[in-house]
Amino acid sequence: MEPKRIPKRIVVGVAGGIAAYKAATVVRQLTEAGHSVRVIPTESALRFVGAATFEALSGNPVHTDVWTDVHEVPHVRLGQQADLVVVAPATADVLARAATGRADDLLTATLLTARCPVMFVPAMHTEMWLHPATVDNVATLRRRGAVVLEPASGRLTGADTGPGRMPEPEEIATLAQLLLDRPDALPHDLAGVKAVVTAGGTREPIDPVRFIGNRSSGKQGYAVARVMAQRGAEVTLIAGNTVGLDDPAGVHVVRIGSAAQLKDAVSKHAPEAHVLVMAAAVADFRPAQVHTSKIKKSADPDVAPPPIELTRTDDVLAGAVRARADGQLPNMRAIVGFAAETGDANGDVLTYARAKLRRKGCDLLVVNAVGEKRAFEVDTNDGWLLAADGAETALEHGSKTLMASRIVDAIVALLQNHGG
Numbered sequence: 001m002e003p004k005r006i007p008k009r010i011v012v013g014v015a016g017g018i019a020a021y022k023a024a025t026v027v028r029q030l031t032e033a034g035h036s037v038r039v040i041p042t043e044s045a046l047r048f049v050g051a052a053t054f055e056a057l058s059g060n061p062v063h064t065d066v067w068t069d070v071h072e073v074p075h076v077r078l079g080q081q082a083d084l085v086v087v088a089p090a091t092a093d094v095l096a097r098a099a100t101g102r103a104d105d106l107l108t109a110t111l112l113t114a115r116c117p118v119m120f121v122p123a124m125h126t127e128m129w130l131h132p133a134t135v136d137n138v139a140t141l142r143r144r145g146a147v148v149l150e151p152a153s154g155r156l157t158g159a160d161t162g163p164g165r166m167p168e169p170e171e172i173a174t175l176a177q178l179l180l181d182r183p184d185a186l187p188h189d190l191a192g193v194k195a196v197v198t199a200g201g202t203r204e205p206i207d208p209v210r211f212i213g214n215r216s217s218g219k220q221g222y223a224v225a226r227v228m229a230q231r232g233a234e235v236t237l238i239a240g241n242t243v244g245l246d247d248p249a250g251v252h253v254v255r256i257g258s259a260a261q262l263k264d265a266v267s268k269h270a271p272e273a274h275v276l277v278m279a280a281a282v283a284d285f286r287p288a289q290v291h292t293s294k295i296k297k298s299a300d301p302d303v304a305p306p307p308i309e310l311t312r313t314d315d316v317l318a319g320a321v322r323a324r325a326d327g328q329l330p331n332m333r334a335i336v337g338f339a340a341e342t343g344d345a346n347g348d349v350l351t352y353a354r355a356k357l358r359r360k361g362c363d364l365l366v367v368n369a370v371g372e373k374r375a376f377e378v379d380t381n382d383g384w385l386l387a388a389d390g391a392e393t394a395l396e397h398g399s400k401t402l403m404a405s406r407i408v409d410a411i412v413a414l415l416q417n418h419g420g
């Protein structure tokens, strides 16, 4: 999870599904981030995980009904005082009860009294998730302002696979922190939008065991893909090398190695897309020749190592801008580039970034000031958003997920300007 911020009061509701065991890790992550957590399970959640586990992890008492500590009026107080309510897992049953305004246990009573952001994290079998009753309940909750996360796809309990899996605890904690930092960060405003996001570094092979790589972690691109998917977009994430990041929930991940493979993947998926976000650190050069067998060193230490001749790779971002201008990407309404700049004696970060925006011809350029302990391999970022129309917005320092939410806001604004 991302860095600590001001401690907040979080209610974690736990409904009765097998994913309740993952709620224990969510509680742990949120308390470790310094927040004060109250767990409110349903009766059936306690059939999966005992109250003692949640009491020990949260350091707070755990009740399911409104009849304990009545003098403290917990069914009103917990909701009123919370900064965030997270319901994980949210079963079909708890979504239905929340959508109809029931108050038949402490969790649903708390949901009715909460005035803070509420995030439901669905987990159920695919049939239940896709059932019109659940679809309607989710739409109702979203219309009322609740965040209902997209579930992940993958193996469910038993043999079946499909959408309905609960996102991993790390992802839930990250999105919970995003809502604490910015309560309005996850509106469901990208339904019907198809996006291609690239992330991570490419690896340019030298021989079968060696490559030229870079220090990109992939975190910023993953955060953009995650936020876009949770705002309703259909996202294809073209992922190069990353620091072992989990697939974001609800995102289709395509893995690539080299710049050439990344280009092929973008060419394949971009024609369908409305949005292209090029967050990947694509190599500008690759070895001109890839050796088919491992390059051996000479036994004689005085023999110079073989030189590696480099050649340019194709610029995928500039290629997409050209393809759109040539009418080959009829759906494409927003092309976003990234620039990592240090500035030097000849110009500062913004001077170089403005020139890059003009050179690349994209609609939006996300600019990071990079350097020692900045941007690469860390969880926070800051920078600017430069738009082709000349607008320049500073991005406040914060988590890469918070920054992603600002970038996605700018993409939504572009889509609206383009009649979408």
Ligand code: CTP
Binding pocket: 259, 278, 279, 280, 281, 282, 283, 284, 313, 314, 315, 316, 317, 318, 336, 337, 338, 339, 340, 356
């Ligand atoms: N990019 C790309 N294809 C490449 C290299 C870069 O699509 N072969 C994209 C990156 O994904 C990023 C943007 O271009 O969105 C900026 O990349 P950068 O390497 O900083 O830009 P360059 O034009 O190569 O400038 P510099 O001289 O600073 O390296």
